[in-house]
Amino acid sequence: MSQFWSPFVKDLVPYVPGEQPKMTRLVKLNTNENPYGPSPKAIAAMQAEVNDDLRLYPDPNGDRLKQAVAEYYGLSTAQVFVGNGSDEVLAHAFHGLFQHGKPLLFPDITYSFYPVYCGLYGIEPKQIPLDENFQINIADYTRENAGANKGKIGGIIFPNPNAPTGCLLPLAAIEQLLKQNTDTVVLVDEAYIDFGGETAIALVNQYPNLLVTQTLSKSRSLAGLRVGIAVGHPDLIEALERIKNSFNSYPLDRVAIAGAAAAFDDRAYFDDTCQRVIDSRDTVVAGLEQLGFDVLPSAANFVFARHPQKDAGELAAALREQGIIVRHFKTPRIAQFLRITIGTDEQNQILLDALKAL
Numbered sequence: 001m002s003q004f005w006s007p008f009v010k011d012l013v014p015y016v017p018g019e020q021p022k023m024t025r026l027v028k029l030n031t032n033e034n035p036y037g038p039s040p041k042a043i044a045a046m047q048a049e050v051n052d053d054l055r056l057y058p059d060p061n062g063d064r065l066k067q068a069v070a071e072y073y074g075l076s077t078a079q080v081f082v083g084n085g086s087d088e089v090l091a092h093a094f095h096g097l098f099q100h101g102k103p104l105l106f107p108d109i110t111y112s113f114y115p116v117y118c119g120l121y122g123i124e125p126k127q128i129p130l131d132e133n134f135q136i137n138i139a140d141y142t143r144e145n146a147g148a149n150k151g152k153i154g155g156i157i158f159p160n161p162n163a164p165t166g167c168l169l170p171l172a173a174i175e176q177l178l179k180q181n182t183d184t185v186v187l188v189d190e191a192y193i194d195f196g197g198e199t200a201i202a203l204v205n206q207y208p209n210l211l212v213t214q215t216l217s218k219s220r221s222l223a224g225l226r227v228g229i230a231v232g233h234p235d236l237i238e239a240l241e242r243i244k245n246s247f248n249s250y251p252l253d254r255v256a257i258a259g260a261a262a263a264f265d266d267r268a269y270f271d272d273t274c275q276r277v278i279d280s281r282d283t284v285v286a287g288l289e290q291l292g293f294d295v296l297p298s299a300a301n302f303v304f305a306r307h308p309q310k311d312a313g314e315l316a317a318a319l320r321e322q323g324i325i326v327r328h329f330k331t332p333r334i335a336q337f338l339r340i341t342i343g344t345d346e347q348n349q350i351l352l353d354a355l356k357a358l
C-alpha cells in the first residue's frame with residue numbers, strides 16, 4: 001500500500017500463476033505446458049521474421065493468423081479474434097460481453113482467473129457448485145439459480161474440459177445450455193479441448209450468443225509466445241475488437257503472428273504431439289490408480305488425483321524435494337487433490353517411481 005495508489009488498486013485480488021522455478025533439471029509438471037516443443041515449421045516461420053522489418057509495427061489485426069484459424073475451422077475471418085494469450089482474450093470478453101449488475105455464472109471449482117477478472121471489471125460472480133463427482137451440471141445454469149436481481153444472468157463462463165478437474169462436457173450438453181440461455185453470452189474456454197474433446201466451434205454458426213476461446217499455450221506448445229484466439233458471431237468479435245482497439249492496437253508482435261499462423265497450418269505435427277500426450281495420459285492414469293489414487297476422468301493434458309490415505313500437501317512437498325513440481329490448490333473441496341501435468345514418458349515414469357517410493 002502506498003499513498004500513490006488509487007483506492008481501486010488497493011482492493012484488487014490478483015491471479016497467482018503457477019511457479020516458473022529458476023532451477024534447472026526439474027521435472028516440471030505444474031503449469032500444463034506441452035512436454036514437446038512447438039512445430040519446427042512454426043520455429044522456422046518465427047526465425048524468418050527476425051529481420052530489419054522489426055523496425056515496423058506489426059499488422060494490428062493479425063490477419064495472417066486470423067486467416068489460418070478461419071481456414072482451420074472453416075469459418076470467415078470476421079468470426080475470429082486474436083490476442084496476447086487467451087487470458088487477454090478472456091479479459092476483453094469480461095470487459096465487453098458480460099453485463100454489469102447481473103451475476104456471471106461459473107463453477108465453484110474452475111479456472112481461478114475468472115473471479116480475478118470479476119474484481120477487475122466490477123462484475124458480480126455467482127459460483128455454481130460442481131456435483132459430488134466434480135462434474136458441471138448444466139441444469140444448474142439457469143435464471144432461477146442466479147439469485148440476485150430478479151433472476152437475470154449477466155453471462156456464463158466455464159472451461160471445457162474444466163480446469164483443474166480435467167472433466168469434459170459433451171457437445172450435446174453445451175448445446176442444451178445454449179438453448180436454455182439464449183439471451184446471455186455463453187463463453188466456453190477451450191484451453192484443453194485438443195486433448196480429447198469436441199470443440200463447440202461447431203456450434204458458432206447456429207448460436208449468436210456463443211463465444212469459444214482457445215490458447216496456443218497448451219496443445220500448440222507456444223506458452224512462451226503468448227497467443228490466444230476467440231471464435232464466435234461477428235457481433236461478439238466486434239465487441240472484442242472495440243475493447244482491444246481502446247487498449248492496445250498491437251497485442252501480437254510480428255514474430256507471434258507468424259509463429260502462431262504456422263502452428264495452425266502444421267496439422268500433422270499438432271495431431272502427432274496431441275496423440276502422444278493422450279497416450280501418455282492413459283499410462284499415467286493407470287500408474288496412479290495402481291498406487292491407490294482416485295483419478296478424475298481427464299480429457300486434458302493433466303490429471304487431477306487424490307490418495308485416500310496420503311495428504312496432498314505433504315505429497316506435493318515430498319515430490320518437490322526430489323525436484324518434481326506438481327500443482328496443489330489449498331482451496332475448499334479440492335485440498336486433497338494434486339494436479340499433475342502430463343510430461344514426456346521419461347518424466348511421467350520419474351513421477352510414478354517417486355510416488356511409489358512415498
Ligand SMILES: *Cc1c(COP(=O)(O)O)cnc(C)c1O
Nearest residue numbers: 085086087111159191215217228
Ligand atoms: C492455460 C489456461 C488459459 C490461459 O492461456 P494463455 O493463452 O496462456 O493465457 C486460459 N484458460 C484456462 C482454463 C487455462 O488453463
